[in-house]
Amino acid sequence: MYLDPYTRSADHLDLLSAGPWQHMAPTVSAALAGIGETEATIVELGSGTGLGTGVIAHAAPNAQIVAVEPSGHLRAVLLHRVASDNDLRSRVTVENRPFPSSRLPEKFDALVMINSLGHLDPDERSELWRVVATGLLPGGHAVINLQAPTTSSAVPEFEMARERVGNREYHGTASAERVDERTMIWHMTYRTSEDGHEIGATEVEYRWNVLDADTLDTELARHGLHAGAVGDEQLGVFRVEQDARRR
Numbered sequence: 651m652y653l654d655p656y657t658r659s660a661d662h663l664d665l666l667s668a669g670p671w672q673h674m675a676p677t678v679s680a681a682l683a684g685i686g687e688t689e690a691t692i693v694e695l696g697s698g699t700g701l702g703t704g705v706i707a708h709a710a711p712n713a714q715i716v717a718v719e720p721s722g723h724l725r726a727v728l729l730h731r732v733a734s735d736n737d738l739r740s741r742v743t744v745e746n747r748p749f750p751s752s753r754l755p756e757k758f759d760a761l762v763m764i765n766s767l768g769h770l771d772p773d774e775r776s777e778l779w780r781v782v783a784t785g786l787l788p789g790g791h792a793v794i795n796l797q798a799p800t801t802s803s804a805v806p807e808f809e810m811a812r813e814r815v816g817n818r819e820y821h822g823t824a825s826a827e828r829v830d831e832r833t834m835i836w837h838m839t840y841r842t843s844e845d846g847h848e849i850g851a852t853e854v855e856y857r858w859n860v861l862d863a864d865t866l867d868t869e870l871a872r873h874g875l876h877a878g879a880v881g882d883e884q885l886g887v888f889r890v891e892q893d894a895r896r897r
């Protein structure tokens with residue numbers, strides 16, 4: 651059964667993710683170069699509130715996009731973003747089932763999964779590589795990122811973002827604990843304050859399956875795929891393509 655860890659953080663998420671997406675957007679756009687100049691189909695897994703969906707739509711102006719978002723709370727923001735923009739509304743289909751149960755097009759020119767891969771366990775990840783290997787049309791590729799840390803380790807609390815809206819400040823911090831070699835638990839705290847006084851705090855946690863670049867290479871090779879880094883190394887973005895002999 652799908653348990654939605656974003657139920658209680660949804661009100662902060664779009665606001666606090668907008669800044670990080672300003673850094674991420676040029677790299678994701680560059681990674682999609684050549685896709686969607688003419689017609690194309692792009693699958694986005696884990697669209698969240700749609701910050702990345704907008705970037706994909708802008709980078710690939712003629713593409714049809716299937717945006718997969720299982721969290722009802724985040725999907726409400728995503729659907730609002732899509733429905734209130736005529737261009738997005740005409741090209742983006744919102745799918746609610748989590749991968750691997752999602753209803754996806756059989757063939758696609760690109761698959762994008764940003765800031766979400768760690769939600770898939772190793773079996774689901776293997777299914778993802780199978781779907782990418784069999785679904786990519788000639789010349790197509792996937793775009794993913796590996797979020798730091800890429801090996802399982804404890805992370806002391808740090809500030810993710812802080813934004814002011816009206817008289818209130820919205821603030822997110824994160825820390826993580828190591829569970830085992832392949833799994834961490836992230837703890838997020840979202841605070842709201844006014845005039846320096848905290849008026850609300852919500853704690854959220856979720857399991858995260860870590861993946862480093864070497865393990866990614868090994869997993870992809872089993873499916874006739876390989877990865878190449880794109881853009882600023884700190885963002886951990888990779889283009890995943892079929893090996894030449896499989897194209």
Ligand SMILES: C[S@@+](CC[C@H](N)C(=O)[O-])C[C@H]1O[C@@H](n2cnc3c(N)ncnc32)[C@H](O)[C@@H]1O
Nearest residue numbers: 667695696697698720721748749764765766769
């Ligand atoms: C950290 S958020 C990132 C959202 C968005 N990509 C962004 O960068 O703003 C991770 C997203 O993955 C989604 N997710 C979790 N499990 C998923 C699954 N099995 N299939 C598709 N999406 C999933 C969550 O609901 C959430 O929207």
